[in-house]
Amino acid sequence: MTIGERIKAWWHRLGSPRWFYRVCRAWSPWLTAVGLVAIAVAFGWGLAFAPPDYQQGNSFRIMYLHVPTAILSESCYVLMGVAGLVLLVWRMKIADMVIAAAAPFGLAITGLALATGMFWGRPTWGTWWESDARTISVLVQFFLYFGVIALREAIPRAETAGRACAVLAVVGTVNVPIIKYSVDWWLTLHQPSTFTLTKAPAMPPSMYLPLIVSILGFYAFFAGNLLARVANVILARERGTQWVQSLVAGPPGGVMSCDGGREERA
Amino acid sequence: MSFDSFTDFLAMGGHAAYVWPAYGLGLVVLAGLVLAPARARRRFFAVEGERARRFASTQRDAARTGAAPRMDAEGARDASDPT
Numbered sequence: 001m002t003i004g005e006r007i008k009a010w011w012h013r014l015g016s017p018r019w020f021y022r023v024c025r026a027w028s029p030w031l032t033a034v035g036l037v038a039i040a041v042a043f044g045w046g047l048a049f050a051p052p053d054y055q056q057g058n059s060f061r062i063m064y065l066h067v068p069t070a071i072l073s074e075s076c077y078v079l080m081g082v083a084g085l086v087l088l089v090w091r092m093k094i095a096d097m098v099i100a101a102a103a104p105f106g107l108a109i110t111g112l113a114l115a116t117g118m119f120w121g122r123p124t125w126g127t128w129w130e131s132d133a134r135t136i137s138v139l140v141q142f143f144l145y146f147g148v149i150a151l152r153e154a155i156p157r158a159e160t161a162g163r164a165c166a167v168l169a170v171v172g173t174v175n176v177p178i179i180k181y182s183v184d185w186w187l188t189l190h191q192p193s194t195f196t197l198t199k200a201p202a203m204p205p206s207m208y209l210p211l212i213v214s215i216l217g218f219y220a221f222f223a224g225n226l227l228a229r230v231a232n233v234i235l236a237r238e239r240g241t242q243w244v245q246s247l248v249a250g251p252p253g254g255v256m257s258c259d260g261g262r263e264e265r266a
Numbered sequence: 267m268s269f270d271s272f273t274d275f276l277a278m279g280g281h282a283a284y285v286w287p288a289y290g291l292g293l294v295v296l297a298g299l300v301l302a303p304a305r306a307r308r309r310f311f312a313v314e315g316e317r318a319r320r321f322a323s324t325q326r327d328a329a330r331t332g333a334a335p336r337m338d339a340e341g342a343r344d345a346s347d348p349t
Contacts, residue, residue, distance in 0.1 A: 058279040119288035228303040248314040
């Protein structure tokens with residue numbers, strides 16, 4: 001098989017919910033576990049071992065939670081935007097399921113980024129909330145996630161709802177570069193990015209290494225959690241099919257509560 | 267270790283009131299994110315399993331009385347989406 005044929009075959013398989021369900025179930029626990037371990041290591045490292053900031057003292061330790069969640073809130077939206085484009089252009093069912101699964105995760109993680117930002121802002125800026133470009137653009141993103149969830153609930157026909165959500169996901173992606181560059185484009189209290197691709201970080205490695213571990217951990221956790229959610233959406237959408245019903249029935253004469261048994265038949 | 271004692275660690279140089287609630291909230295949200303899909307999955311199998319058992323029993327009844335059994339496709343949609 002040439003590489004082109006391989007990609008075509010992979011693309012075709014991606015269109016199969018049953019195949020994708022198996023991939024989700026196989027990868028989700030590992031990615032989640034690796035992510036949670038990395039996050040635990042990064043939190044312990046950042047909270048107890050990283051040196052205090054020379055200006056902010058120990059409040060800067062919120063960074064190890066705030067920065068990864070803020071990055072993830074943007075990445076999650078970009079993923080929804082890409083999935084939206086794939087749905088609108090190629091009508092791939094999986095893309096719609098990814099949007100449905102990603103929106104609640106994005107809402108929760110963006111809320112957490114906003115809340116941890118407030119806990120960091122109070123001792124650093126002297127205020128819980130400062131309505132500037134960065135905070136407002138993140139708040140807009142929070143409502144965009146909410147909009148994607150509410151839109152799906154509001155439209156009874158699944159296919160129409162999926163396309164409407166895809167449009168909102170694609171259009172809403174315009175907000176992501178606004179969030180990213182808000183600290184450069186406008187005067188803002190918010191400090192500029194911790195990491196850039198072009199410059200060495202302003203922090204010593206003892207401060208930024210735990211942050212890198214935390215960011216990677218959050219990404220792995222995101223992937224694992226998203227796959228678990230996509231698996232659920234696939235089950236719900238495909239509940240009328242033979243393969244889901246045989247999962248529900250479980251192995252003949254087997255124990256219903258045994259998940260492993262179900263997987264064998266998937 | 268960046269702190270001299272465990273008490274120092276807890277005090278966070280006077281910023282305990284911001285650092286610990288932030289991390290506490292973070293752990294709660296992470297736990298919620300992990301538990302939500304696991305619970306939705308269990309609920310899906312509980313609801314669908316129950317429906318399949320009900321269908322099997324109506325089929326048995328129908329076989330006894332001679333009526334044709336039908337799976338209610340729309341009725342199957344009322345369970346909430348386990349996202």
